[in-house]
Amino acid sequence: MPRIDLHLHTTYSDGSYSPAEVIRFAHEVGVTALAMTDHDTVDGIPEAMKAGAEVGIEVIPGIELSSRFDGRETHILGYFFDWQNETLRSRLRRQQTSRHERNPRVVTKLNQLGLKLSYEEVKAKAGSGSIGRPHIADVLVEKGYVKSVKEAFDRYLAEGAPAYVLRDLPDAREAIGWIHEAGGVPVLAHPHWTKRQGQELQAMCKTLKDAGLMGIEVFYSTHTRRQTSEYLELARKLDLLLTGGSDFHGAAKADIQVGRGKGDLKVTEKLLEPIRLAARHETDELKR
Ligand code: AMP
Numbered sequence: 001m002p003r004i005d006l007h008l009h010t011t012y013s014d015g016s017y018s019p020a021e022v023i024r025f026a027h028e029v030g031v032t033a034l035a036m037t038d039h040d041t042v043d044g045i046p047e048a049m050k051a052g053a054e055v056g057i058e059v060i061p062g063i064e065l066s067s068r069f070d071g072r073e074t075h076i077l078g079y080f081f082d083w084q085n086e087t088l089r090s091r092l093r094r095q096q097t098s099r100h101e102r103n104p105r106v107v108t109k110l111n112q113l114g115l116k117l118s119y120e121e122v123k124a125k126a127g128s129g130s131i132g133r134p135h136i137a138d139v140l141v142e143k144g145y146v147k148s149v150k151e152a153f154d155r156y157l158a159e160g161a162p163a164y165v166l167r168d169l170p171d172a173r174e175a176i177g178w179i180h181e182a183g184g185v186p187v188l189a190h191p192h193w194t195k196r197q198g199q200e201l202q203a204m205c206k207t208l209k210d211a212g213l214m215g216i217e218v219f220y221s222t223h224t225r226r227q228t229s230e231y232l233e234l235a236r237k238l239d240l241l242l243t244g245g246s247d248f249h250g251a252a253k254a255d256i257q258v259g260r261g262k263g264d265l266k267v268t269e270k271l272l273e274p275i276r277l278a279a280r281h282e283t284d285e286l287k288r
């Protein structure tokens with residue numbers, strides 16, 4: 001059945017499969033268009049485009065930016081932007097620097113809590129990609145300190161847990177601006193993650209819309225039916241685009257499949273044209 005998936009991770013950040021492998025999974029379940037949205041990097045895009053062309057899947061330039069809003073971590077997705085844009089690339093280098101500064105501090109905190117691991121071991125897990133907490137979680141699982149990645153986050157790594165380190169993040173409004181500058185469409189990722197709902201979520205989305213937000217990720221692997229309908233209504237109210245994706249990572253979230261989420265996710269192809277048109281409009285505006 002034709003479907004799209006606008007939220008996927010690869011080995012270029014904290015996913016466990018290469019872009020070509022993710023494309024293969026996508027092809028198997030009838031995905032016709034997708035976006036790799038690796039954390040704070042565009043490095044996987046060329047490989048994804050090449051693999052997509054081979055099997056006839058459209059690969060849309062994508063990214064997931066870590067940012068902060070009102071003191072809480074907020075993820076902004078970007079689509080159809082100029083991924084070769086130099087200004088954007090220099091901003092992404094800064095994001096990588098902030099990861100490099102944070103990650104060893106997380107390891108130090110874990111060491112202070114009595115867990116024996118080194119940053120070298122974490123780097124080995126990440127390979128050449130963007131290093132993230134899931135890589136640290138993998139090392140903790142491997143060493144038997146926790147049974148799962150989820151437990152690693154719950155006990156140590158999540159916001160508010162004892163080994164959490166606040167890193168230098170741009171404000172969400174700034175991250176939205178970065179996508180705009182590169183001619184793309186900025187979207188609020190997995191709204192339930194913001195731990196806001198109702199009026200509070202609406203106020204946040206309104207503020208972000210004033211800063212240039214153009215869409216909400218309404219369809220998502222772990223959204224309940226109720227959440228999906230709340231976000232759908234919110235998007236209609238604020239005149240925001242609808243997007244959707246699995247947030248596939250591979251091993252780090254083993255219960256989530258490309259294009260199908262936990263089995264009941266289906267993001268329709270119909271969502272794509274409005275996003276594409278919005279991006280075209282953005283690019284035209286920039287040229288003017
Ligand atoms: P980082 O980008 O290094 O700050 O790590 C954040 C990433 O860790 C998120 O994008 C998710 O992929 C993953 N993550 C966050 N919270 C959890 C959790 N509770 N369980 C599993 N993975 C998580």
Ligand code: ZN
Binds near residue numbers: 009134
């Ligand atoms: Zn991730």
Ligand code: FE
Binds near residue numbers: 064075189190
């Ligand atoms: Fe995210």
Ligand code: FE
Binds near residue numbers: 007009037064247
């Ligand atoms: Fe993600």
